[in-house]
Amino acid sequence: MTTLSPALRRASAAGLALAAACLTASPTPATATARPTAGHERAAATAGHAQGAGLDRYYRQRPVWGSCVQGPGDRTGHDLAKAGVRCADVTVPLDYADPRGRTITVAVSRLKATDTRHRIGSILLNNGGPGGPALESPPDIRTAMKEAGPRYDIIGFDPRFVGRSTPLDCHWPVGTSVLAAGLGRDSFERQVALQKGLADKCRATNAPVLPYISTRNTARDMDVIRGVLGERKISYLGYSYGTYLGTVYTQMFPGRFDRTVLDGALAPDDYNPRLLRGAEPENERALSAWAAWAARRDGTYGLGRSRAAVLATVHRIVVASGRGPLTVGTAPHAFRLDDTQVPSLLVAGIADDTARQRNTLAEQLSVLARAAAGRPTRLSPEFTVVLRGMLTGDDAKSPAAQSAIICGDKPAPRDPERYWRDIERHRARHPLFGPLTRNIGPCAFWDRPREAPTTVHRDAPALIVAATGDPRATYRSSRALHALLPSSKLVTLKGAHRHGLYGEYGNACVDGEVNRYLATGKLPENDRTCVKRAD
Numbered sequence: 001m002t003t004l005s006p007a008l009r010r011a012s013a014a015g016l017a018l019a020a021a022c023l024t025a026s027p028t029p030a031t032a033t034a035r036p037t038a039g040h041e042r043a044a045a046t047a048g049h050a051q052g053a054g055l056d057r058y059y060r061q062r063p064v065w066g067s068c069v070q071g072p073g074d075r076t077g078h079d080l081a082k083a084g085v086r087c088a089d090v091t092v093p094l095d096y097a098d099p100r101g102r103t104i105t106v107a108v109s110r111l112k113a114t115d116t117r118h119r120i121g122s123i124l125l126n127n128g129g130p131g132g133p134a135l136e137s138p139p140d141i142r143t144a145m146k147e148a149g150p151r152y153d154i155i156g157f158d159p160r161f162v163g164r165s166t167p168l169d170c171h172w173p174v175g176t177s178v179l180a181a182g183l184g185r186d187s188f189e190r191q192v193a194l195q196k197g198l199a200d201k202c203r204a205t206n207a208p209v210l211p212y213i214s215t216r217n218t219a220r221d222m223d224v225i226r227g228v229l230g231e232r233k234i235s236y237l238g239y240s241y242g243t244y245l246g247t248v249y250t251q252m253f254p255g256r257f258d259r260t261v262l263d264g265a266l267a268p269d270d271y272n273p274r275l276l277r278g279a280e281p282e283n284e285r286a287l288s289a290w291a292a293w294a295a296r297r298d299g300t301y302g303l304g305r306s307r308a309a310v311l312a313t314v315h316r317i318v319v320a321s322g323r324g325p326l327t328v329g330t331a332p333h334a335f336r337l338d339d340t341q342v343p344s345l346l347v348a349g350i351a352d353d354t355a356r357q358r359n360t361l362a363e364q365l366s367v368l369a370r371a372a373a374g375r376p377t378r379l380s381p382e383f384t385v386v387l388r389g390m391l392t393g394d395d396a397k398s399p400a401a402q403s404a405i406i407c408g409d410k411p412a413p414r415d416p417e418r419y420w421r422d423i424e425r426h427r428a429r430h431p432l433f434g435p436l437t438r439n440i441g442p443c444a445f446w447d448r449p450r451e452a453p454t455t456v457h458r459d460a461p462a463l464i465v466a467a468t469g470d471p472r473a474t475y476r477s478s479r480a481l482h483a484l485l486p487s488s489k490l491v492t493l494k495g496a497h498r499h500g501l502y503g504e505y506g507n508a509c510v511d512g513e514v515n516r517y518l519a520t521g522k523l524p525e526n527d528r529t530c531v532k533r534a535d
Helices: 006-014 041-047 075-082 138-151 185-206 215-228 241-252 280-295 307-323 342-349 355-372 381-391 397-409 416-427 475-484 508-520
Strands: 086-093 103-111 121-126 152-157 234-239 257-263 326-328 335-337 463-467 489-494 528-531
Touching (some): 075 138, 086 215, 103 138, 103 215, 121 138, 121 241, 138 152, 138 508, 152 215, 185 397, 215 234, 215 241, 241 257, 257 508, 280 307, 280 342, 280 355, 307 326, 307 342, 326 355, 335 381, 342 381, 355 381, 463 475, 463 508, 475 489, 489 508, 508 528
Parallel strands (some): 121 152, 121 234, 234 257, 257 463, 463 489, 489 528
Antiparallel strands (some): 086 103
16 A cells, blocks of 8 residues: 555555545646536436436536646646546536436546557546545556556546545644544543534534545446546446445446456455454554564664564553653654544554565654653654654644545444443454544444445456555455445455555565456456565
């Protein structure tokens, strides 16, 4: 989600950091804008008149493809330009029930097919989150697709209110709302106050648009993009939350999707404001596997010579952070972490079992272990960036957008006591992760969703990719989605504690199955099982 590309690293972080963003209703100036026009016959034909009164003009837009660069400091834009990617803004209605009302823009990128003689069509990308951008992803995905890549127009987009797509800003003071309840009632009460404050801040600054930030509206935007591109059907690659979005699209727009890959897949019932609830065993197994890895490298990290010893060190860190916040680093880069924040670092670190990420987590915990022992610590530049993003509001747009999407999709319980009872019931069995997975969040204080969530009532021939040890979207959840879509096929990677596989993990078997499907359009005859390489 071997090394994560920049796009999927951000998606992985977004899966934990519920971010917020300030609304700018005008199009981003440096990005080309799509113009509604009656002359775009092919897109109009594919849009049809079944979209509803007033929507045809959106499907008939002719995108004006231009540079993705938004200024001299725009590294992403410059990287895209070097790769030959072009960008445009597509106009969509804020409220699809009122297509003549307020509009917003969705930023889209395109890496055109170079093998035009054998062109298959367009493939749309989503990196998950929710709240993860994908505008920058086409070059990485073309590389992952190998021989199939040049046969597609590869389309990235930032979902509504994310990244460059009329971004939302709730002015949050922290970079994540995915936090633990802590070791006692006082910590939980601080969480209740924090999460309510985050929800209130978002409502105060963005109330007019919050009802329209939802997966169903993003799926509608995707279909407008399909029409604007002039495609009768569009292929799709989604990771993590992007698998839920892809599933919703298949249900809302049957007959308009072609080859569909869902990697790190969530069953619709498992997508809710407490995304990790029920995944405690998978997270514990992933942490235990990391602890065994770290124990074999005690000479480097000093966390313990056995799995049990490393886990005992983790326990001591959490207990110490509950007695009082741990101070790490030195001024001006000093941070304080308490028992609501340390578990978030752990959950973020164990969603990837590659050597690079395991090393990163071990280095972080070595710092925390020294702080817990009252010893001075030094922060690496990388750890400084992680803590600044988590503990300050410097990069809080993505987490708030994520909250807005989840809270706009499904309601959460309102009563804080219900969360506390749930936490206490699971604390003994899951002392580290239960207080995080069962904790209260902003959705407890959000307005109710405008629409009912999508249910799966139509089959869809998708390729589902899953790791048996995935601690985010559990293997149980991926199998449940597979059962809901009888025509789908499941590619299983055994032995990996990893969220997000295709094109990122370096497993030739998984990548080969996906690329074969994307090239031929034929699902494997039977479910397939791949095996992780030995560490």
